[in-house]
Amino acid sequence: MQDIPADLKYTTSHEWVLVESDDLVRVGISEHAQSQLGDMVFVELPEVGAQVSAGDAVAVVESVKAASDVYSPVPGEIVEVNEALEASPELVNSDPYVDGWLFAVKPDSLDALDALLDAEGYRSLLEEEA
Template sequence: MSDIPADLRFAESHEWARLEADGSVTVGVSDHAQEALGDVVFVELPELGKVFAAGDAAGVVESVKAASDIYSPVGGEVIAINEALADSPELVNSAPYSEAWFFKLKPASAAELDKLLDGGAYKALIGE
């Protein structure tokens, strides 16, 4: 059974989004997604300053099984990337909700978070 923190919002494409105290949005992939991927061996992150619309491909996660796009769950400008994933992509498997965040956005509209799934709706989506 996947871990689904109650304070996060989820995209149907399995990214999570957390609204931070400073108004930024931190993005990563769900526990369910990392389990499906298997052992993560490489993460390609977006460039600082890049602007995405909700649903745009923002990076790639490669595992021993497959490569999968990372989509931006909300629109905004990339203001930080998780440099630790370059040397330790396996953090995606061991700490998907903490150390393995992918990037932070300055959201174009915080209201876009309301369009994402809450924990209960995400749990239903993945059949748990």
């Protein structure tokens, strides 16, 4: 079975979202998403300080197979990016929920989070897509 941590929220485009505080939302891609994409070879991250809207494509993960956009779930400012991925993009495969995080946003508003899926909802989504 897919690893879907219960403390995270999920998007229908397969990002995970960790609300660390009202000022920090961390984003990565799910175990399912990394497994679909296969071996990561390159990650394009946003600039720290960039202003983004909810639904903006702000990062790109590229596997041997394909490139895939990663969207910001909230509007706000990019405050951190995972620089370790520059040298080790495979962290997205080996540890998608912890060391393979992509970027963190200081949100202008948390309203968009209400529309996200919880672990149960995300599991149902995967079952529907399978």
